[in-house]
Amino acid sequence: MLLFSCPNCGPRNETEFHYGGQAHVAYPDQPGELSDREWAEYLFYRQNTKGLFAERWVHSTGCRKWFNMIRDTVSYDIQAVYRMGEQPPEGLTAPPAAQAKSQPLAPAEANPTNTSEGV
Amino acid sequence: MVKTAFNTEVAALRQSPAQHLWADFSAGSVEGERGVGLREVPFQGMVGIRVDPLSEAGERIGALTGGLPASCGTVASGPAGVSTLWLGPDEFLTVTPDAGGQDGFVAGLVAALGDGAGQVIDLSSNRTTFELAGPSAREVLEKSCAADLHPRAFASGTAITTEVGKIPVLLWKTGPETFRLLPRASFADYLGRWLLDGMREFATAGSPAWH
Numbered sequence A: 001m002l003l004f005s006c007p008n009c010g011p012r013n014e015t016e017f018h019y020g021g022q023a024h025v026a027y028p029d030q031p032g033e034l035s036d037r038e039w040a041e042y043l044f045y046r047q048n049t050k051g052l053f054a055e056r057w058v059h060s061t062g063c064r065k066w067f068n069m070i071r072d073t074v075s076y077d078i079q080a081v082y083r084m085g086e087q088p089p090e091g092l093t094a095p096p097a098a099q100a101k102s103q104p105l106a107p108a109e110a111n112p113t114n115t116s117e118g119v
Numbered sequence B: 001m002v003k004t005a006f007n008t009e010v011a012a013l014r015q016s017p018a019q020h021l022w023a024d025f026s027a028g029s030v031e032g033e034r035g036v037g038l039r040e041v042p043f044q045g046m047v048g049i050r051v052d053p054l055s056e057a058g059e060r061i062g063a064l065t066g067g068l069p070a071s072c073g074t075v076a077s078g079p080a081g082v083s084t085l086w087l088g089p090d091e092f093l094t095v096t097p098d099a100g101g102q103d104g105f106v107a108g109l110v111a112a113l114g115d116g117a118g119q120v121i122d123l124s125s126n127r128t129t130f131e132l133a134g135p136s137a138r139e140v141l142e143k144s145c146a147a148d149l150h151p152r153a154f155a156s157g158t159a160i161t162t163e164v165g166k167i168p169v170l171l172w173k174t175g176p177e178t179f180r181l182l183p184r185a186s187f188a189d190y191l192g193r194w195l196l197d198g199m200r201e202f203a204t205a206g207s208p209a210w211h
């Protein structure tokens, strides 16, 4: 049995929680100015980290509140739990936004000549 | 605002969600030093409250309920057998002894909320109440509840939202050996039979059978 420590309720069985994906994905400042590609990347593109990862969880069958967790995706070791709106404890993980910027874009962007649009 | 007076004729026709199991509960209950009993406590009144407890509306509501509990596990006691369970930082469930007699109380809570942010909703038929009591009650629960039920972690007079037998319940410890479980009504049959099965090993030879 894996115990998660809800910031409101304390240690509870993992089955009481549901996963909410990568944490700290900022909502775009000017969503109206995003291209379709940028919007799709905001909505769907996420890190696939091997190791420490900042992610969101909700205590579905408990207090029904969301919180953040730093979890090792290999060992399931939980390094930190902190509330929504708070930043991860220093040294545990790089901000995902900084990681995202260094990632290459999707193949279509990398090969702009290879397009079937309008054909 | 005030609804019609409680109709005794309607009250007599009410069927609680686990009423069909009452005979089995009584046959499956065990006396003695390893005993454990199960019964349904039907038709409790329940009011769902969502409000910031520190807001003015929260304080007005708290004045009627005997305060709003401030943290996980705590239960506030008010007048006339009213208890308020903590469900979340801004979510509470007020339990009254009789769903049929709480119209005025609910109207008072609605008025206390006023135009404050939040909600007050009569949820009496959302859940039913089981009472599992006796020296073996905790042992029966521990078969299928992962929360720490040891008295050092779960004291009398506290309540948590958790899972028992894979379904969500409110688990309220009302005495040293007495637990109240509040499942949603549609889970009453499942949870009733599940608890009966968990109680079976404590029965002595010759105990009446339930089915």
Ligand SMILES: [Zn+2]
Pocket: A006, A007, A008, A009, A010, A059, A062, A063, A064, A065
């Ligand atoms: Zn919680």
